[in-house]
Amino acid sequence: MINIRGVSLVYNQGKQNEFCALKNINLDVNNGELVILKGVSGSGKSTLLSLIALLQKPTSGEILIDGTNIAKLPDAFCSEFRHKRLGLVFQNFNLIEGLSVYENLLAPFALTNFKANVREEMIKRALELANIAHKRDENVSNLSGGERQRCAVARALSMDADIILADEPTANLDRDNARAFLGLLESFKALKKSVIVATHDSIFDELSATDRTLSLRNGEIV
Numbered sequence: 001m002i003n004i005r006g007v008s009l010v011y012n013q014g015k016q017n018e019f020c021a022l023k024n025i026n027l028d029v030n031n032g033e034l035v036i037l038k039g040v041s042g043s044g045k046s047t048l049l050s051l052i053a054l055l056q057k058p059t060s061g062e063i064l065i066d067g068t069n070i071a072k073l074p075d076a077f078c079s080e081f082r083h084k085r086l087g088l089v090f091q092n093f094n095l096i097e098g099l100s101v102y103e104n105l106l107a108p109f110a111l112t113n114f115k116a117n118v119r120e121e122m123i124k125r126a127l128e129l130a131n132i133a134h135k136r137d138e139n140v141s142n143l144s145g146g147e148r149q150r151c152a153v154a155r156a157l158s159m160d161a162d163i164i165l166a167d168e169p170t171a172n173l174d175r176d177n178a179r180a181f182l183g184l185l186e187s188f189k190a191l192k193k194s195v196i197v198a199t200h201d202s203i204f205d206e207l208s209a210t211d212r213t214l215s216l217r218n219g220e221i222v
């Protein structure tokens with residue numbers, strides 16, 4: 001489903017501080033596969049996720065999702081594609097402070113045209129899947145770290161995306177909450193989501209649902 005072919009990413013191309021962050025990456029991720037992307041800080045993990053998430057475009061190579069080369073999608077289609085197909089979970093969770101859990105899930109729907117009753121059902125389901133429905137009306141600024149993350153996971157699930165990308169999802173969690181996140185990942189498998197987790201947290205060694213573990217070093221898969 002995701003085919004990455006000969007992808008390179010050069011930051012500051014042509015400038016004195018030019019830096020090649022990814023070098024000739026080839027990677028296929030099948031439907032429903034759970035892939036762990038390991039590597040020390042600076043190895044290129046976030047850069048690779050950002051390309052799959054259409055947050056930037058590769059300098060060369062192609063990224064096919066169900067056969068569509070997303071590196072060639074016009075910008076106008078990128079956000080729509082991201083909304084429909086991708087759920088993103090970031091290290092710092094990227095929640096909108098001052099809003100409730102429910103309102104954080106509601107915000108991305110402003111860019112869609114789901115009917116209100118369908119939308120409410122989607123939000124309800126995501127809150128339940130991520131085990132945060134009991135905090136629906138709480139201001140996210142009052143949540144614990146683990147709860148904040150479950151809110152971010154619920155948001156990533158709300159549009160029923162089939163690809164979930166998580167960048168250092170356990171970096172800001174205590175070990176109990178990190179293990180709870182591993183449990184959530186296992187439930188994604190049951191939902192047939194394709195999941196790519198970038199992490200340098202060794203707790204992922206405990207995750208039996210992992211299909212494949214890859215290592216990045218200096219922008220290359222080793």
Ligand code: ADP
Nearest residue numbers: 011019021039040041042043044045046047048
């Ligand atoms: P990781 O997520 O594995 O820690 P990153 O993908 O964030 O690694 O970064 C890989 C390399 O690319 C690092 O050396 C980093 O300094 C560099 N880099 C990341 N983002 C930028 C940017 N916007 N401009 C220039 N260099 C960057």
Ligand code: MG
Nearest residue numbers: 045046167168
């Ligand atoms: Mg990173």
